[in-house]
Amino acid sequence: MGVCDAFARYAPARKPDAMSAPHPPKVAGFDSPLPSSAPASPTVPPVAGTPSCTPPPRTGAVPDAPARPAGTRHCTEPRTLLEDRLAGRIADLASLHDLTRCLVRTGTVRDALREILHAGARLLGARRGLAVLDQDGPPGEYGPHTPVGHGLTHEELGQLETVPAADRPQAPLTTDPTLTEVARPDLTAEVALTPRHREVADRLGYAAAYAHALDPHDGSRLGAAVWLFDGPAVPGPAERRTAAHYLGLAGDHLARLLEVDRARARLAALAEGLLPSRLPTMPGVRLAVRHRTGPLGGGDWFDALPLPEGALGLAVGSVAGSGPQAVAARGRLRAALRAYAVMEGEDPVAVLSDLELMLRLTEPGCPATALFAHCRPGGRRLTLAGAGHNPPLVLGDRRAEFVETGVSAPLGMLGCWEAPGAEVRLDPGETVLLWTDGLLRRTGDPVDRAFARLHRAAAGVPRRLRDDPETVADHVLQAMLPDGRDATDGADDMVLLAARFD
CATH class of the missing domain: 3.60.40.10 (PPM-type phosphatase domain)
Incomplete structure (x- = not known):
């Protein structure tokens, strides 16, 4: 008998090392913080006060259903929640990829603004929206405080322009450069809402608004986009987070298009001169x-x-x-x-x-x-x-x-x-x-x-x-x-x- 066989035969029994203990499974490359679903030893009694992972018996269960072995623990519910969260995050990233790919295909500022409003309506669950830039553009295209609408007619945009500037949904974004978003979940419940804004909201049929700044990553502010909801509502944290990622990329794309417009305008002025x-x-x-x-x-x-x-x-x-x-x-x-x-x-x-x-x-x-x-x-x-x-x-x-x-x-x-x-x-x-x-x-x-x-x-x-x-x-x-x-x-x-x- 060899030396190794002798050690294996006469070595005293002990607990396995922590390094050799079984690890919880990985999901999408992340180590799960949840406990292992391996069965516990039946000889070790559970600690008093420790919550059990076994789900409670269901009402109306079949009486003749075979009983599970004693000591078996089931931790599939927390793992399913983690997988659902990861699947939702992956779906959000896929949506961002598709929407960003559509955005970069736009070649003019007006087309880019329309695509941004369409994508934001899809991400936030809104039906209508408008965007306002603080930059000058070519004659007849866009200008300071000239809105570009999504789902709004020219007459409806004109009515929104009659709302006092201080009460418009994007007003805080234009006065405070540190703000990036403004949510107004229920306009009808706002006591300080101006009568003209309340009249326009009733006529156009919107009851909530969500505004987000159009900021490129260089720290400048190009304008703001506003989405209007038919009833009292506010986007959830996940929707707002995804929209913020998209609008950050959109701000960079808008900045490039604006610079191209300025270069073309300078060249056109030189050519005409x-x-x-x-x-x-x-x-x-x-x-x-x-x-x-x-x-x-x-x-x-x-x-x-x-x-x-x-x-x-x-x-x-x-x-x-x-x-x-x-x-x-x-x-x-x-x-x-x-x-x-x-x-x-x-x-x-x-x-x-x-x-x-x-x-x-x-x-x-x-x-x-x-x-x-x-x-x-x-x-x-x-x-x-x-x-x-x-x-x-x-x-x-x-x-x-x-x-x-x-x-x-x-x-x-x-x-x-x-x-x-x-x-x-x-x-x-x-x-x-x-x-x-x-x-x-x-x-x-x-x-x-x-x-x-x-x-x-x-x-x-x-x-x-x-x-x-x-x-x-x-x-x-x-x-x-x-x-x-x-x-x-x-x-x-x-x-x-x-x-x-x-």
């Missing part, structure tokens, strides 16, 4: 322009400038690319063209030749297209030249046709640029349309179909509308872009310049 603020007024000609800038800022530009001896210069062009670089390049290009047009505007080919030389020396690798026309309104004669640009279109009572300008390369593409000039004689009452590629691209059609579409749009202008270049430009845009693709958030820049000669 590099274009004429108003068109010149000259006898014998009337002008109108429609210009749209893409969200990234593009290189399409236009100009109309008085020249010596009562002449007029008209120009449109486009710089390749988008963003601040393209906006700055188009500003420099337009400024240079103005200088060359004043010096030698009667020769459009010379103007574009000087512009090409400047572009090649100062803006290498920045191709651009341009079209310049010199005209004397009284004589109704245009002399023009184009550098890789689209030809203008003449609209009159007896014709709607493109002007033949000849084939030419864009500026900055060749070592020595040359292009033929063209001359157009106009009849009284005819309108010349100058435009950029963005007008064609916004239609979504191939180039040949887009050209045909533009021709039909111009020829289809009613005769009663052709006396005003403003109505001509509007009709052409409406016929070209019936789906609203001429909006300011379109993908491409677009210019349409109309000049009507009397």
Whole structure:
């Protein structure tokens, strides 16, 4: 017999070590604080006063049911409660994941606010809500204290705006930056409720409100969201905790969207500042322009400038690319063209030749297209030249046709640029349309179909509308872009310049 066998045979009996004692089972990776459900030794009597884990006998139990072995303990109820709590927490995290994934897909502040209100209504069990930001936004989108509603009509939002500011559900959040939530479980029972608020609540049919701040993690406050309940109610701690997690993430997303809006607004202001603020007024000609800038800022530009001896210069062009670089390049290009047009505007080919030389020396690798026309309104004669640009279109009572300008390369593409000039004689009452590629691209059609579409749009202008270049430009845009693709958030820049000669 070996030494180990001898030790195992003659070793004295003792209690097992604590390290080798059986452990309670784990649930979802957490050590259970509950006692083990292992059966106790029948020889050890229970301590007096210790609560038993055996459930009491049920009323109406079957009398012949077999009795359980003596000393058996059942602790399944506390374990079930723990599993239920963990399952509920996992369900909340899954809901947060789904709602957050829907939120990050929104690309505008207004869409994000609507998604936040929808998600909060789902988490808190509300049917209606509204959100208010303290930040400025694009014109017509949102502004300080301008509400965005969920389940509320425009008229109902207007009625809520008539409630005194100090009595609105989000009022404490706007005055005390340390508060993050305000619960008003029963508005009808509030003695200090203003009569106007009580009247609006009765008319709209809500009796409770819950407001939460929209705070990103940088500590700033963007605004607040409010949810309205049809009856007296207050969200429970679990619902409020889940909503707080979601609104924290939503605040970060809103902060990013607001910063993008501010950057776009600054770029749009810069882009508009590099274009004429108003068109010149000259006898014998009337002008109108429609210009749209893409969200990234593009290189399409236009100009109309008085020249010596009562002449007029008209120009449109486009710089390749988008963003601040393209906006700055188009500003420099337009400024240079103005200088060359004043010096030698009667020769459009010379103007574009000087512009090409400047572009090649100062803006290498920045191709651009341009079209310049010199005209004397009284004589109704245009002399023009184009550098890789689209030809203008003449609209009159007896014709709607493109002007033949000849084939030419864009500026900055060749070592020595040359292009033929063209001359157009106009009849009284005819309108010349100058435009950029963005007008064609916004239609979504191939180039040949887009050209045909533009021709039909111009020829289809009613005769009663052709006396005003403003109505001509509007009709052409409406016929070209019936789906609203001429909006300011379109993908491409677009210019349409109309000049009507009397």
